[in-house]
Amino acid sequence: MDISFLRREFGDRFIEDKVVASLYIRDASFIEVSQSIIGVVFPEDEEEVVELVRWAVRNKTPLFPQGCATSLSGNAIATTPGLVVSFERMAKVEIDPIDGVAVAGPGVKLEELNIELARHGLFFPVDPGSVKSATVGGAIANGAGGMRGAKYGTMKDWVLGLRVVTGRGDTLKLGCRTYKCRNGYDLVRLFVGSEGTLGLVTEATLKLAPIPESATAVLAYYNDVETLVEDVVKVRANRVWPLFAEFLDAPTSALVGLEEKNALFLGVDVNTGAEERLLKKLRELIRGEIAQEAAGWEAAMKLLEPRRKLFYGQITAARGGVLVIEDIAVPISKLPDAVRGLKAVAAKHGVPLLLGGHVGDGNLHPATWYRREEGPAKVEKFIKDMAELVAKLNGTISAEHGVGILKKELARAELGETTLSYMRELKKLFDPYNILNPGKIF
Template sequence: MDLGWLRRRFGDRFVEDGAVAALYVRDASFMEFSRSAIGVVFPEEEEEVVELVRWAVENRTPLFPQGCATSLSGNAAATAPGLVVSFERMAKVEVDPVDGVAVVGPGVKLEELNLALARYGLFFPVDPGSVKSATVGGAIANGAGGMRGAKYGTMKDWVLGLRVVTGRGDVLRLGCRTYKCRNGYDLVRLFVGSEGTLGLITEATLKLAPVPESAAAVLAYYRDVETLVEDVVRVRASRVWPLFAEFLDAPTSALVGLEEKNALFIGVDVNAGAEEKVINKLRGLLRGEVALEAAGWEASMRLLEPRRRLFYGQIKAAGGGVLVIEDVAVPISKLPDAVRGLKAAAARHGVPLLLGGHVGDGNIHPATWYRREEGPARVENFIRDMAELVAKLGGTISAEHGIGVLKRELAKAELGEAALSYMRELKRLFDPYNVLNPGKVLPG
C-alpha cells in the first residue's frame, strides 16, 4: 500500500494519527468494530476524489466516504482496514433564486444550507433529526427523510442532479439543473440512497422551495399511542395535509422534558392570518389534550424542539447499554396495527421499548437496548418479529436510515434473491474492484 503518495498529494490533509482516525471509523449506530482505518483524507476538489479512487483501485484499498457520521445503520463506519474519505471541506454553496436551485458540495450541513437560503426566502425542506450536523452528501447517500416528510417527502424528491466519481474513477454528470428532466435512465435516483457503494458524490444540484408564509401547530397529549396514531389518520382524511406529524410515547416524552404522556406534534403550513382557524380545526379533530399551540413559522418550528431530542432521550434511557434504534414504515392506515404489534413483540421477548417517529408518513423509530453482559439474543428476536410484522402490513424495514451493515439480512428477506442479483450486478458495474464502502447494503 503506497501511503507515500497520500502524504505527498494531500500533505496535512492526510491524517495518519491513530487517535484521530479512531474518531472517524464509526458512526452513530453504536456499532463496534475491532478494525481501524489507515487514516483520514480530506479532499477539497473533485479531481482529488478521482485521484483517490484511482489510488484505491491500484492499491486495492477500501474507501469509506463520510460526512458527519450521523448514520444509524453502520453505512458511514469503516468496517475494514481502509481509508476514510471525509468530505467536510467540500462545502461550497451557490444559490440561484430565479431558477430555484442550489448547487452545493457534499460537505455542506443541511442547517448551514438553510441559513444561506433564508436571505432569498427559500429553504431546503428535507429535515432529518440530525439536521444540525447531517451533510448534503450524507443525506443523499443515505436517502434521508425527516420531520417534514409528511408534506415534502425525502431526498429523492429534491435532488435534481449529481456529479459522482464511480469506482472506475470516472466522473458522471447526472440529471439536470431544470425541474423537468428526461434525458435517459434516471441514474440520479439510483445514487440517492446508494450509501456510497456505487460512487462518491462531489456536487449536488438541489431543488428549493419558498419558505411557507406561516404555520400553525399544536402539541397534544394522549393516554395511549393507538388513539394518537388514529388521530393522525383522521386529520389526513379531513383534507388537512400536515407539514409535520411527529410523536413520542409517554416514557420518551418524560426523557425529553415533557409530561409523561404520549405526545403528538402536528403542524400545517398556512397563509398569514389563517393560523387560528387551522388551530381550531386541529382542536376539533384531535381527541387528545391540546397542551400547547404555536402560530407562525418560527414558533411552529420551536414547538418541535422536544421531538428533536428523541435520540438523546433514547441514549439516556439505555443507560450505557447497547442502543438499537430501528426504522420501519407502514402505510399510514396501518399505523395503529403497527404500534400494537410492536408493543406486543417487545412484551413477548422481554425487551424495553421506546416509540417515536414520523407518523405523518408512516415512519416509526422503535428503540430498544441490551446490556453487553446479557447479549443481543432477545433484541435480535424482537427485530425479526418486527420485520415480519411490517412485511405483513405492507411496509418496509428501512424508511430513511438505510441498510448499511445492520439491515443486510433483513433486506435480503424483504427484497428477494432476484432483486438482489440485479443490485449486485449494478455494484460490479459501477465499482468493479469493490473499493467503495465495501460490505454495506448487499448481504454476503
C-alpha cells in the same frame, strides 16, 4: 501499499495518526469497531477525488466516504483497514433564487444551507433529526428523510442532479439543473440512497422551496398511542396535509422534559391570516389534550424542538446498555396496527420499548436495548418478529436510515435474492474493484 501519494498530494489533509483516525471509523450506530485504518483524507475538489479513486484502484484499497457520520445503520463505518474519505472541506454552495436551485458540495451541512437560503426566502425541506450536523453528501448517500417528510418527502424528491466519481475513476454528470428532466435512465435516484457504494458525490443540484408564509402547530397529549395515531389518520382524511406529524410515547416524553404522556406534534403550513382557522379545525379533529399551540413559522418550529431530542432521550433510557434504534415504515392507514403489534412483540420477548417517529408518513423508530452481559438474543428475536409484522402490513424495514451493516439480513428477506442479484450487478458495473464502501447493503 504506496501511501507516498497521499502524503505528497494531500499533505496535512492526510491524517495518519491512529488516535485521530480512530475518531472516523464509526458512526452513530451501536456497532463497535476495533480495527485500525490507513488514515483519513480530506479532498477539496472533484479532481482530487478522481485521483484518490484511481490510487485506490491501483492499490486495491477500500474507500469509506463520510459526511458527519450520523448514520444509525452502520453505513458510514470503516469495516476493513482502508481509507476514510471525509468530505467536510468540500462545502461550497451556489444559490440561484430565480431558478430555485442550490448547487452544493457534499460537505455542506443542511442547517447551514438553510441559514443561507433564508436570506432569499427559500429553504431545503428535508429535515432529519440530525439536521444540525448532517451533510448534503451524507443525506444523499443515506436517502435521508426527517420531520417534514409528511409534506415534503425525502432526499429522492429534492435532488435534481449530481456529479459523482465512480469506482472506475470516471466522472459522471447525472440529471439536470431544471425541474423537468427526462434524459434517459434516472441514475440520480439510483445514487440517492446507494450509501456510497456506487460512487462518491462531488456536487449536488438541489431543488428548493419557498419558506411558507406561516404555520400553525399543536402539542397534544394522549393516554394511548393508538388514539394518537388514529387522530393523525383522521386529520389527513379531512383534507389537512400536515407539514409535520411527530410523536413520542409517554416514557420518552418524560425523558425530553415533557409530561409523561404520549405526545403528538402536529403542524400545518398556512398563508398569513389563516392560522386561527386551521387551529380551530385541529381543535375539532384532535381528541387528545392540547397542551400548547403555536401560530407563525418560527413558533411552530420551536414547538417541535422536544421531538428533536428523541435520540438523546433513547440514549438516556438505555443507561449504558447497547441501544438499538429501528426504522420501519408502513402505509399510514396501518399505523395503529403497527403500534399495537410492536408493543405485543416487545412484551412477548420481554424487551424494553420506546416509540417515536414520523407518524405523518408512516415512519416509526422503535428503540430497544440490552445489557452486554445479557447479550442480544432477546432483541434479535424482537427484530425478527418486527420485520415479519412490517411485511404483513405491506411496509419496509428501512424507511430513511438505510441498510448499511445492521439490516443486510432484513433487506435480503424483504427484497429476495433475485432483486439483490440485480443490485449486485449494478454494484459491479459502477464499482468493479469493490473499493467503495465495501460490506454495506449486501
